Amino acid sequence: MARADLLALIESYIGPERMAVIAAALGDVPARPLDAPPKIAAMLFASRSGSSYAGRLLANTVYFNQVGENFAPDQLAAIAERRSLPDSHSAAQWMIGHRGTPEAFGYKAGFSVLAAAAHLGFLDQTLARTQFLLLLRRDRVAQAVSLTKAELSGRFHSNQQGGRPVSASDYDGDHIARNLDRIERNERDFADFVAQIGKAALIVYYEDIYADPGAFVGSVCTLLDLPVPETLTTDVDLEILRDEISEEWSSRFREDQPHRA
Numbered sequence: 471m472a473r474a475d476l477l478a479l480i481e482s483y484i485g486p487e488r489m490a491v492i493a494a495a496l497g498d499v500p501a502r503p504l505d506a507p508p509k510i511a512a513m514l515f516a517s518r519s520g521s522s523y524a525g526r527l528l529a530n531t532v533y534f535n536q537v538g539e540n541f542a543p544d545q546l547a548a549i550a551e552r553r554s555l556p557d558s559h560s561a562a563q564w565m566i567g568h569r570g571t572p573e574a575f576g577y578k579a580g581f582s583v584l585a586a587a588a589h590l591g592f593l594d595q596t597l598a599r600t601q602f603l604l605l606l607r608r609d610r611v612a613q614a615v616s617l618t619k620a621e622l623s624g625r626f627h628s629n630q631q632g633g634r635p636v637s638a639s640d641y642d643g644d645h646i647a648r649n650l651d652r653i654e655r656n657e658r659d660f661a662d663f664v665a666q667i668g669k670a671a672l673i674v675y676y677e678d679i680y681a682d683p684g685a686f687v688g689s690v691c692t693l694l695d696l697p698v699p700e701t702l703t704t705d706v707d708l709e710i711l712r713d714e715i716s717e718e719w720s721s722r723f724r725e726d727q728p729h730r731a
Contacts, residue, residue, distance in 0.1 A: 471667050473594040479666055483659045484581045489719065492585045495543035496558045498590055502558070504565050509574035509694045510596045514584075514664070515605040516656040518616040520676030521578050524605055526706035527683050528576055528690060531699050536569040539575040541586040562590050574694060580656070583661075598694055601693045602664050602671040606657060609677070611731060614650035615719045616712065618642065621649075626728050643726050650730060 471479075482490045511528070515521040525537035539545060541562060550561040566575050579587065587593040600648075607613040623636045664671045672693050679686040688698040724731040 471594060471597060472596055473588060473591055476588040476593050476667070478533060478598075478614060480581060480585045480664065483663065484585065486621065488582070493589055493646055495547070496586060496589050499591070500557065500559050501591065501596055502559070504590065504592050506576050506592070506596055507572055508599060509576065509696060510572055510600040511537070511576040511603065511690060511694060512577065512600050513578045513603045513605055514660040515578060516613070516653045516660075517579065517580075518613050518620065519605045519653075520679065521605055523676070523706055524577070524674070524679055524686065525578055526681070527702070528688055530703045530706070531687060531691070533571055533574040533691070533696055534576045535571060536571070538578055539567070539580075540565040540577040541579070541583050541590065543582075543586055546586070554713060558586075559590060562592060563728065566592075573696065581659070581663075586717060587674055595720070597667065597669075598639050600669070601658065602659075602669055603690065603693075604660055604664070604671040604673050605676065606673065608655055609720075611723055612712070612716065612720050613620045613648075613653055614646050615716050615723065617649045617653070618646050618719075619716065620669075621645075635644070636715060638715050638718055641722060643723055646719065646723050647727060647730060682696070686699050 477489070511534075513521060513524065528537045543558070546558040546561040546565070549555065549564055550558060553561070553564055555561050555564060569575070569577075577583065577587070577627045584593065619636050622640055623634055660673070672689065674686060674689070683704045684702050688703055691698045
């Protein structure tokens, strides 16, 4: 699929205004190839689906150094400034070289990251050898509660400090319902996107990954036709943000809106 077709497809999901913001953030991207290893893994995910956990598990193998939102415009800008690189294309090449290995490169993506990867020319250049994963949570209500708490507190990751405290009295069923709608829409759009580009996606669930991280890593290695590691370090240095308030809000939402549970 050509770069222009990928950009048009992604724009159909996120709209021209958001595409324009991403393009402006990337700047004038030069039309030259990006050097990348033979195996590419792209993990599609909606917010609060456990992507940090899954990405760090993969990074504990010899095949990946860091699996993150490696083409996010703000990350590219930070790398370009820190490394004195001339543009976002050079920053993307730095990401690929330092966060991947000679064997493989992996990245996490919502539609903004997919749009950036398409603008940079990475997506069309590597599409034939990219394997897609679609990360879901079986408990979408818990996911919507987690996203709502993160939006209220400003703390989206366990390694973020600060943020305002959230109490049980901050419960807002309508806010949770909107986030649940957003999560479900993102999941539908990701599945549709993968189908539109003529690919398939390995469906993986956060709950299953947490229960058996070795099986998850093995399935990704098999997908990429890489030897499955004999051992796996499961320490990912992440704090679970779910707490008693999360449980209380989830229970209350299921009682208030049983048709959404």
